[in-house]
Amino acid sequence: MSRDLTATREGQSYVTDRSPTPQARATVHGWPRQGPSRELKKAVEGYWAGRLTGDELRTAAAGLRRTAWQWLTGAGVAEVPTGDFSLYDHVLDTVVMTGAVPARHREAFDADPLDGYFAMARGTDTAAPLEMTKWFDTNYHYLVPELGPDTVFAADARGPVGQLREAVSLGHSARPVLVGPVTFLLLSKPVPGTPADFRPLALLDRLLPVYAQVLAELRAAGADWVQLDEPALVQDQSPAVLDATARAYGKLSGLTHRPRLLVASYFDRLGEALPVLARSAVDGLAMDFTGPAAANLEALAAVGGLPGKRLVAGVVDGRNVWINDLERSLATLATLLGLTGRLDVAPSCSLLHVPLDTAAERDIDPQVARWLAFARQKVAETVTLAQGLTGGDITPRLSANRAALASRSRSALTHDPAVRARCAVVAPEDARRPEPFALRSVAQQARLRLPPLPTTSIGSFPQTRELRVARADLRAGRIDGPAYEERIRAEIRDTVAFQEKAGLDVLVHGEPERNDMVQYFAEQLTGFLATRHGWVQSYGTRYVRPPILAGDVSRPAPMTVDWTSYAQSLTVRPVKGMLTGPVTLLAWSFVRDDQPLAETARQVALALRDEVADLEAAGTAVVQVDEPALRETLPLRATARPAYLQWATEAFRLATSGVRADTQVHTHMCYAEFGDIIDAVDALDADVISLEAARSRMGIADELAAAGYPRAVGPGVYDIHAPRVPEERELTDLIDRALLSVPADRLWINPDCGLKTRSWAEAGPALERLTAAARRVRANLPR
Numbered sequence: 001m002s003r004d005l006t007a008t009r010e011g012q013s014y015v016t017d018r019s020p021t022p023q024a025r026a027t028v029h030g031w032p033r034q035g036p037s038r039e040l041k042k043a044v045e046g047y048w049a050g051r052l053t054g055d056e057l058r059t060a061a062a063g064l065r066r067t068a069w070q071w072l073t074g075a076g077v078a079e080v081p082t083g084d085f086s087l088y089d090h091v092l093d094t095v096v097m098t099g100a101v102p103a104r105h106r107e108a109f110d111a112d113p114l115d116g117y118f119a120m121a122r123g124t125d126t127a128a129p130l131e132m133t134k135w136f137d138t139n140y141h142y143l144v145p146e147l148g149p150d151t152v153f154a155a156d157a158r159g160p161v162g163q164l165r166e167a168v169s170l171g172h173s174a175r176p177v178l179v180g181p182v183t184f185l186l187l188s189k190p191v192p193g194t195p196a197d198f199r200p201l202a203l204l205d206r207l208l209p210v211y212a213q214v215l216a217e218l219r220a221a222g223a224d225w226v227q228l229d230e231p232a233l234v235q236d237q238s239p240a241v242l243d244a245t246a247r248a249y250g251k252l253s254g255l256t257h258r259p260r261l262l263v264a265s266y267f268d269r270l271g272e273a274l275p276v277l278a279r280s281a282v283d284g285l286a287m288d289f290t291g292p293a294a295a296n297l298e299a300l301a302a303v304g305g306l307p308g309k310r311l312v313a314g315v316v317d318g319r320n321v322w323i324n325d326l327e328r329s330l331a332t333l334a335t336l337l338g339l340t341g342r343l344d345v346a347p348s349c350s351l352l353h354v355p356l357d358t359a360a361e362r363d364i365d366p367q368v369a370r371w372l373a374f375a376r377q378k379v380a381e382t383v384t385l386a387q388g389l390t391g392g393d394i395t396p397r398l399s400a401n402r403a404a405l406a407s408r409s410r411s412a413l414t415h416d417p418a419v420r421a422r423c424a425v426v427a428p429e430d431a432r433r434p435e436p437f438a439l440r441s442v443a444q445q446a447r448l449r450l451p452p453l454p455t456t457s458i459g460s461f462p463q464t465r466e467l468r469v470a471r472a473d474l475r476a477g478r479i480d481g482p483a484y485e486e487r488i489r490a491e492i493r494d495t496v497a498f499q500e501k502a503g504l505d506v507l508v509h510g511e512p513e514r515n516d517m518v519q520y521f522a523e524q525l526t527g528f529l530a531t532r533h534g535w536v537q538s539y540g541t542r543y544v545r546p547p548i549l550a551g552d553v554s555r556p557a558p559m560t561v562d563w564t565s566y567a568q569s570l571t572v573r574p575v576k577g578m579l580t581g582p583v584t585l586l587a588w589s590f591v592r593d594d595q596p597l598a599e600t601a602r603q604v605a606l607a608l609r610d611e612v613a614d615l616e617a618a619g620t621a622v623v624q625v626d627e628p629a630l631r632e633t634l635p636l637r638a639t640a641r642p643a644y645l646q647w648a649t650e651a652f653r654l655a656t657s658g659v660r661a662d663t664q665v666h667t668h669m670c671y672a673e674f675g676d677i678i679d680a681v682d683a684l685d686a687d688v689i690s691l692e693a694a695r696s697r698m699g700i701a702d703e704l705a706a707a708g709y710p711r712a713v714g715p716g717v718y719d720i721h722a723p724r725v726p727e728e729r730e731l732t733d734l735i736d737r738a739l740l741s742v743p744a745d746r747l748w749i750n751p752d753c754g755l756k757t758r759s760w761a762e763a764g765p766a767l768e769r770l771t772a773a774a775r776r777v778r779a780n781l782p783r
């Protein structure tokens with residue numbers, strides 16, 4: 001425990017002569033699943049479309065795993081992860097592993113586990129899918145397990161054991177990774193109809209035997225170590241959760257037939273859970289030492305380290321794309337060496353959250369590309385750090401790293417004096433609309449003359465294959481700019497004509513020109529870099545290419561005005577301008593880590609403010625600024641939340657408050673529970689907010705009403721994530737339900753989210769039924 005450690009700038013030796021050279025090894029918690037060209041997406045969607053059989057899908061998946069493990073082992077990773085791979089989502093895999101298949105999917109699952117698995121993810125005509133929500137503060141979405149007092153767990157270890165066997169048979173040293181029991185229960189929700197005081201955590205004692213059996217089967221299949229991921233423990237947890245954690249790991253480590261247990265946490269510090277895990281008899285901990293989790297270092301020293309345990313130190317940021325400061329990491333590792341029995345090196349979390357390889361990015365200036373590390377580069381950094389710790393000569397790599405870091409901090413890209421000067425003079429009144437909502441809403445109604453329960457959509461209409469192909473053709477030079485633009489205008493004409501016919505009140509242009517609601521803006525704003533191949537899984541088979549927010553942000557030219565104005569020229573009904581808000585632009589990009597986020601947000605907000613002003617000047621009466629990521633960006637620990645909410649809501653208001661009283665500002669949020677940030681939602685001061693609500697049957701409308709939310713609300717009545725078209729009756733029911741908490745003069749009728757993932761065959765009838773339902777309810781409103 002008391003080795004003498006020295007981190008030298010030359011990188012030669014991190015351990016003094018008096019101590020034996022430690023044998024640090026490199027590992028990773030998880031790996032991008034999709035393959036170099038999104039082969040997994042293509043295979044799964046091919047299976048859904050009937051182009052691949054189940055066996056062909058399984059073979060394709062096994063091939064992707066094999067290639068990934070071979071690459072990792074070849075790169076110097078000593079222990080590859082298994083079980084991190086998933087056909088759709090690893091939490092859904094855990095539902096299968098624990099036998100917690102909801103009753104409505106049981107029959108289909110028993111008849112065909114593969115189709116039953118996808119039915120839980122996507123729903124069927126008769127059975128709703130599981131809810132989907134954000135994986136902690138990332139842009140990855142998991143399916144929410146549903147548990148009740150009657151849930152009967154039953155171990156099904158075929159998934160994890162199968163993947164382990166594959167890796168072992170290929171000659172790899174492998175470590176299965178499972179979602180841990182405490183996190184699994186904390187991420188679950190009670191099945192509808194369970195008593196209000198039921199908490200899934202109450203099922204812990206029934207769940208642990210399942211884990212015991214899976215662990216025993218993994219041991220029998222050759223697992224030396226098994227990793228149990230407990231990221232829920234980096235959130236503020238009650239004493240009851242901490243007790244449950246102690247009990248869970250007491251029981252699991254007391255098993256006779258078990259592998260060694262590595263409990264992994266990431267995304268923030270372990271806090272009060274650290275002493276609980278440190279005292280437990282588990283064999284090792286994997287901890288994050290990056291960003292806010294850097295506080296783990298001191299905390300670990302304070303609990304007396306982890307004598308006799310293995311520590312897997314996450315010193316390479318696994319969810320951002322900047323190169324590691326290797327010397328700083330070596331210093332951290334050197335300190336950690338004195339605090340643990342065995343030290344290994346890893347990225348801070350699964351590399352699921354970053355693209356695969358910077359080498360594929362030919363369009364990024366090489367001077368900037370050298371600042372970037374995607375999954376493969378992060379593995380190289382991790383291996384280098386392990387080598388450095390083990391006494392290897394990494395001097396040339398340290399010099400190159402130092403030079404790259406210095407070039408980033410000196411770059412003109414990261415320092416635009418004009419942007420800095422504008423940000424410096426922002427005053428509080430710049431982020432405040434002068435008139436109160438009551439006055440604005442009268443002015444807006446005089447201008448817009450909307451009926452009660454106005455109908456609208458969230459912005460995007462189906463992104464058809466033809467649109468994506470047209471963009472691919474433009475990129476490849478097969479069509480020119482004017483031909484592409486005419487293609488988009490034709491789509492806007494169709495979309496506007498459809499909305500007029502369907503009887504929507506506030507129209508949209510449909511966003512056909514947007515490859516993605518973040519990427520589209522990032523491609524036009526100075527300071528952002530776009531990637532060609534930097535795909536990251538968002539959910540299931542849906543991927544995004546997060547832009548890289550590398551420098552100071554400014555808007556060289558209007559970004560949306562022409563498309564919105566064109567749509568407005570086709571109709572007398574109001575067309576909403578559609579923008580992505582500052583927080584979401586940050587949240588769904590890889591953000592710079594060399595200045596506070598609040599500063600970056602302010603730069604982005606000012607660029608958007610100019611766009612809002614240009615839309616208004618072009619005659620747009622309604623502008624929607626989407627902030628679906630407001631909730632997910634909330635820091636995991638409560639102490640950091642007020643400061644975040646302060647700058648985040650200010651950035652939204654800075655973007656939107658430069659408009660006249662009769663210009664209506666909308667915002668939209670989805671993919672999360674908003675109940676605990678209602679004050680922040682209020683602080684946005686948006687005239688209208690549309691929210692995802694269909695799957696939770698208007699729960700958020702009740703919560704807003706209970707909190708006295710004073711402005712207009714559109715709780716979504718159509719769940720756009722499921723292919724199923726709702727019946728008009730279901731929609732009227734949901735509208736009636738919403739009317740119980742939101743008065744008719746403040747209720748809007750809209751879907752849950754944009755329609756870009758739906759086909760016209762689904763979205764068309766759904767919107768027609770939505771307007772019909774609104775008309776029907778309107779007709780019955782008391783006069």
Ligand SMILES: CN1c2c(nc(N)[nH]c2=O)NC[C@@H]1CNc1ccc(C(=O)N[C@@H](CCC(=O)N[C@@H](CCC(=O)N[C@@H](CCC(=O)O)C(=O)O)C(=O)O)C(=O)O)cc1
Nearest residue numbers: 139468469471472515516517518538541542543544588757
């Ligand atoms: C609202 N959501 C979003 C999140 N994050 C974002 N950054 N953006 C979002 O919209 N987080 C929360 C949710 C998550 N939801 C979704 C919903 C849908 C998708 C999605 O559909 N992704 C598409 C890719 C979208 C895209 O970038 N398209 C580009 C490129 C298309 C392409 O692959 N072209 C091919 C050729 C054409 C073809 O053969 O089809 C090529 O270039 O090879 C575009 O339209 O130009 C997906 O397919 O996964 C994501 C998150």
Ligand SMILES: N[C@@H](CCS)C(=O)O
Nearest residue numbers: 458459460626628754
């Ligand atoms: N305006 C966007 C919001 C998605 S969260 C859309 O409609 O797709």
Ligand SMILES: [Zn+2]
Nearest residue numbers: 628670753754
């Ligand atoms: Zn949405």
